[in-house]
Amino acid sequence: MISLPGLNLAAPPTETLSVPTSSITREQDLPANTEYRFEVSFSRTLTVRLRSGTAEYFGTELAPSTTYSFQGTKGAIYTWHGCKLELGGQVESDYVAEETPMMSHANLHFALEMLRDRSVVSNSVEMGPRVLVVGAENAGKTALVKTLTSYAVKSGRQPMVINLDPRQGLLSVPGSLSAAAFSSIVDIEEGWGSSPISGPSPVPVKMPLVYHYGLKDPEEGKLFKPLVTRMALAVTSRLEEDKASKQAGFVIDSSGTISAGKAGVYENIEHIVSEFSVNVLITIGSERLYSDLSRKFSNRSSDETVNVIRIDKSGGCVDRSEEYMKALRHSQIREYFFGHGEDALAPSSMTADFGDLNIFRVIENDESGFAAGDAEDYNPASTGVSIYERITPSSTLTNKLLAITTASPNDKHEVIRDSSVRGYIYVADVDEAKRKVRLLSPQPGHFPGSAMVLGSWPEDVAGLVS
Numbered sequence: 001m002i003s004l005p006g007l008n009l010a011a012p013p014t015e016t017l018s019v020p021t022s023s024i025t026r027e028q029d030l031p032a033n034t035e036y037r038f039e040v041s042f043s044r045t046l047t048v049r050l051r052s053g054t055a056e057y058f059g060t061e062l063a064p065s066t067t068y069s070f071q072g073t074k075g076a077i078y079t080w081h082g083c084k085l086e087l088g089g090q091v092e093s094d095y096v097a098e099e100t101p102m103m104s105h106a107n108l109h110f111a112l113e114m115l116r117d118r119s120v121v122s123n124s125v126e127m128g129p130r131v132l133v134v135g136a137e138n139a140g141k142t143a144l145v146k147t148l149t150s151y152a153v154k155s156g157r158q159p160m161v162i163n164l165d166p167r168q169g170l171l172s173v174p175g176s177l178s179a180a181a182f183s184s185i186v187d188i189e190e191g192w193g194s195s196p197i198s199g200p201s202p203v204p205v206k207m208p209l210v211y212h213y214g215l216k217d218p219e220e221g222k223l224f225k226p227l228v229t230r231m232a233l234a235v236t237s238r239l240e241e242d243k244a245s246k247q248a249g250f251v252i253d254s255s256g257t258i259s260a261g262k263a264g265v266y267e268n269i270e271h272i273v274s275e276f277s278v279n280v281l282i283t284i285g286s287e288r289l290y291s292d293l294s295r296k297f298s299n300r301s302s303d304e305t306v307n308v309i310r311i312d313k314s315g316g317c318v319d320r321s322e323e324y325m326k327a328l329r330h331s332q333i334r335e336y337f338f339g340h341g342e343d344a345l346a347p348s349s350m351t352a353d354f355g356d357l358n359i360f361r362v363i364e365n366d367e368s369g370f371a372a373g374d375a376e377d378y379n380p381a382s383t384g385v386s387i388y389e390r391i392t393p394s395s396t397l398t399n400k401l402l403a404i405t406t407a408s409p410n411d412k413h414e415v416i417r418d419s420s421v422r423g424y425i426y427v428a429d430v431d432e433a434k435r436k437v438r439l440l441s442p443q444p445g446h447f448p449g450s451a452m453v454l455g456s457w458p459e460d461v462a463g464l465v466s
């Protein structure tokens with residue numbers, strides 16, 4: 001059995017400890033074109049084994065005779081031709097749904113495949129599809145991005161996936177923006193698979209490119225937009241070097257907040273579209289968003305056509321409480337440091353003097369008097385606006401994550417902001433009297449002297465180490 005990584009957050013209720021999950025297995029028949037939807041809490045486990053037929057989890061096929069286990073998951077197992085599942089453990093709720101949007105997801109995939117074929121025929125002169133998925137929170141954006149990625153990989157492509165939603169990480173911790181090329185299957189249990197930092201994994205690892213954002217929602221102006229520009233530059237130059245990736249194109253997952261569109265203004269969406277040269281804009285679930293965006297992008301010249309597409313929200317999408325999201329983020333962070341269940345990593349603990357740490361705290365808009373509406377006035381080349389404030393460690397740092405950048409502490413703030421992240425460290429304890437900080441790092445080794453960035457997001461992760 002493959003275990004689900006890093007989810008030992010809350011102590012499991014005693015009954016799940018004493019009852020082996022295998023003793024309560026049951027069979028579930030799924031007719032063709034239906035899906036088994038389930039919700040499992042963080043303290044319980046659902047195990048799933050494919051007995052016969054074929055089935056997929058957000059596009060990734062379930063291997064026969066493999067037992068998958070899910071904890072703290074809301075998801076669905078879909079079958080095109082019918083299957084028999086063996087289920088074990090306990091769920092909060094589950095049911096079989098006959099109405100699913102999988103047919104339109106598959107059609108979307110085939111339309112993208114045509115664009116990829118066109119890129120191949122043009123010998124990569126034309127780039128494959130550049131896709132952005134937008135929609136309200138919990139509309140099913142991440143689920144669709146995963147499905148499209150899995151189908152592309154199954155079709156022998158190597159698409160890139162870009163996560164611009166700081167609320168959840170992709171192969172990195174929440175609060176980061178990341179990009180990775182997918183040439184092997186998407187991990188079923190873990191979400192997206194593992195990066196090399198998470199230790200041994202049954203699914204080949206992916207090496208993500210990470211930038212630190214450090215705020216909960218995409219704001220306008222000094223951080224989000226420049227990081228989108230930076231990421232677009234990095235992704236585009238990567239695609240220029242790699243034919244297979246260029247032909248496959250990329251899919252961008254976004255945060256629900258950029259689709260809120262105050263008074264029909266979608267600044268961040270427009271910025272992402274223009275920086276990444278997006279040519280397929282998928283809106284999920286909202287008539288208004290679709291109509292606003294198709295109007296906005298309809299009168300462009302033909303060489304920068306943006307096809308705006310509308311997809312229905314799946315009835316399976318569930319609203320996730322703040323409490324659940326917090327537990328999900330903590331599990332991602334836990335896994336970053338401690339690895340996957342049985343293949344657990346032992347993060348290294350180290351102590352640093354206050355003087356060894358070069359910590360830069362993100363100054364948020366409301367603190368600097370730099371309001372959201374000032375975005376246009378902001379000139380990144382000017383030194384007039386500070387992005388960060390340099391801080392001395394204090395006990396308020398306890399339980400926080402620091403992004404270790406590749407920039408030097410003497411670099412300009414813009415350079416620190418635009419530099420990629422080597423990794424994250426966790427502040428376990430601060431001794432103000434002795435001026436020492438105890439840190440946890442997933443990798444042993446020398447303590448870097450580079451600039452470290454502290455944001456206000458993700459929230460404190462209490463109890464990561466005792």
Ligand SMILES: Nc1ncnc2c1ncn2[C@@H]1O[C@H](COP(=O)(O)OP(=O)(O)OP(=O)(O)O)[C@@H](O)[C@H]1O
Pocket residue numbers: 037038073074075076135136137138139140141142143144165167168254255256314315316317318319320
């Ligand atoms: N067909 C489905 N059946 C069951 N659960 C589903 C289905 N589609 C999505 N979900 C679940 O619903 C939740 C919300 O979906 P998802 O994360 O894809 O939305 P999102 O639009 O990316 O949300 P956010 O903007 O908050 O990141 C997730 O827990 C996801 O696993």
